[in-house]
Each structure stands twice: as structure tokens, then as C-alpha cells.
Amino acid sequence: MIDVLLPVFSKPIEREYEGWLVRGIEKYFQELGIFAVVWAVSPSVESTWPADEHLYMSGKIIGLQMKKANISQNHNPDFTNLHWKLHNPKGQFKLIQKRNEIYYCLPTFLNRKWRDKALEHCIFWRPANAVNYNLWYDNPIKGNPYNKISTHPNALRWGYFYEKVMACDIGVRLSMDLTLHKYLSDLQTSIRQELMWIDQMEKNITRGLYLIYLNI
Template sequence: MSSLLTATYTKPLEREFEAWIVEGIERYGQDVGLPPQVWAVSPSFEVLWPADEALVISGKVLGLQFKQAKLAPGPVDFSRLKWSLATPPQQYANVQNSPEVYYCLPTFINRKFKREALQHCIFWRPPAGVADTQAWYDNPKAPTAHNSLANDPSAMRWGRLIEQVQACVVGRRVNSREEVDAYLAEVAASAGRSETIEDSDEIETDSSAVIYVLYTPL
């Protein structure tokens, strides 16, 4: 049994994973001299741009949609580790249609690892045309196309994601926070909505209704 998958006190909530991973991103940026800007966005905007956090690194903007790590019944091992991608229902399709948004999937349950949360998560985008909304760490018998993200080349750890960002392979290029705002406003306008990322007066009903933007200037 992996100690990563053993609950200490309780199993972490989604918002706890969000906080730990964002803290890790900020710590990483400070250590390497590329301090990121991370902020939460209006919950109502998530139906348009399906991310919990927005991340801008080296003049790029990324959206991060966090999911809670869960264990299916059975032996406590990585074959039981999974994530549900269907809350709310339309979010999965929205992520597929938003190339700068990535799911951030924790690969641990034990909150003792919270300071190293960034090292124990996967950044991944579901492929177009695949409607399965369950993903597994490594369970080849699971009835879904996403049954082994541990062996999926498109499922990246943090180091590879940053390398892809700096190589201009992933992320939307921006030159300022204002360009980030303008881009998100375009998304809202195209859907006939007027919300902006400043409209955050709504009451949060659950942790899935939060958008995060991650931005790091050049």
C-alpha cells in the first residue's frame, strides 16, 4: 500500500488540493525567478471558460480545472485512483473546446504530502471526440478510454508542462494582464454573456464553481 494513498485524518476536499497545488506553483515560480500571478475568477464564468485557476507563465495564460482525487472500492493502490470529470456536466466538453485549459489531477490522498502537491499531480487535456468523463490513474480494466493516465503521453507532470509552455507549445500567448482580461471578455461575448473576471460577487455553492487564472509575465 502506498503511503500517498493513505488518508490522514480525512480525505482532502477539492478546494484543499487547489490551495496546495497553487501554493506549489507560486513557490516554484519564486524559486526560479518567474513569479506567477494566480487568481480566482467569477464562478459564473466557469460555464464559458472551464477553469478553476488561471495561470500565466512566461507571457502565456493557462486555465487549471482541479478535480478531487478519489479511490474506488478495493485494494488501496494506484489502480483504484480516479477522478470524475462530469461536475458540472457541460464542463468536460468545455475543457475539450478550450485548448488553453488543463485538468489538474492530484495523484495522492494523504494530506501529509500537501507541501509537495505540485510533484504529485497530472496536467491533462481530454482528446477531442471522446465523451468518457471518468479518468483513472492506471486501471486498464476500467470501462473508459481514460483508464491509464499514468501511461498517457499527453498527461504531463509539472516539469514537462513548464517546458512545453516555455517552448510555446501550450498556453495562449499574452503580453499583459490586460490581454488576459480582454481574451476572457471575448469568450464571454461570443457566448452572449456579459460577465468579466472581475464579477466575483456570487456565493460559491461548491468547489467546482470556481475559475482560476494563472499568469506569469515575460
């Protein structure tokens, strides 16, 4: 048995993973002496700025979209059966494909004992051009382009992810011409344009999105 994949009490839900990951990121930067702050999006703003939380650090913007970990039913808990589902909400996947600064966060554990190590047990991943809503950690018998996320070229562990942020390969750098306010305004405009073909019920398609703001 792989202990990290054994649920305790129940399988964690997405908002639990979100909280664990945010605490891990905050602790990481606190230990480095880098300013960071997390704040929630007001319900009155959420209809136009579709996020649940912001993670703000001086310098760059990255979006993080959490998805919970799943283990196939009637199978032993091993990494070939670890997967993530991107079907819902409808339209979210294609929107993230078009926003280079947004990454999916894919936890690789279901055991709550690992919650304080969520940052180390998470994959930061962007979809390629192919459209498929089922991701597998390592299951080559599944016939889709995302059946081996563990070694996918767009899948990064936290250390490498942050190194690419420092190298200016990830994120949107703010400047006098591109302020945080202008970035959020432009993002809202872009999202509204993408959502014109989606009905009213599906307008909250980036639920669970975080922002990281870094100064390198």
C-alpha cells in the first residue's frame, strides 16, 4: 500500500487542497523573507473577477487553478490509478489554454497526514494544444495525450516552477505600464469575451483561481 494515497476519514475536496497549498506557499516565502499575502475575493466582485482567493507577492502574477486528486474505484491505491478530472466547469480548460500565466495545481496525495507537505506533493501543469479532460499521473495504457503527467513537459514541481518564475519564463511581470489594476481589468475583459458563448450558469468558470505576485 502507498500511504500517501490512502484517504483518512474521507477524500480531500478541492477547497481543502487549496488551503493546504496556500499555507505551504506562504510558509515557503516567509522562511525566505519574501513578502506574501493572501486575500479572498468579495462575492460582489466575483461575478466580474472570477476567483476565490488571491496570493499576492511583489513582482509577478501567476494564476493557480486547483483540482482534487482521485483514485480509480475498485483498484489498489497506486500511482497508475491517480488522476484528475478537468471536465467541470465547462469551458474552463480551453480558457486556461489561452492564458499562459495560469497553471493547474494537481495534488499527488489523498492522505490528510501530508497536508503540511502539500507544496512538495503538487504538480503545476499547463495543458498543451490537445483537448482532453482526463489526466493520469502514470498510466500509459490510457489512450490520451495526458496519460503520464508525472513526466509531462508542461508539468513542474514547486522548486523548478519557482526557478522558472525567477528566470522570467512563467508569469506576467508588472510595470508602470502594466499595473496590477490594469492586468486584472484586461483579464476580466478577456474572460468576458471568452464567455460570450457560454450561458449564464457557467460564468464562474475560473473558480478556485489564485494569483501569485512575485518581485524577482
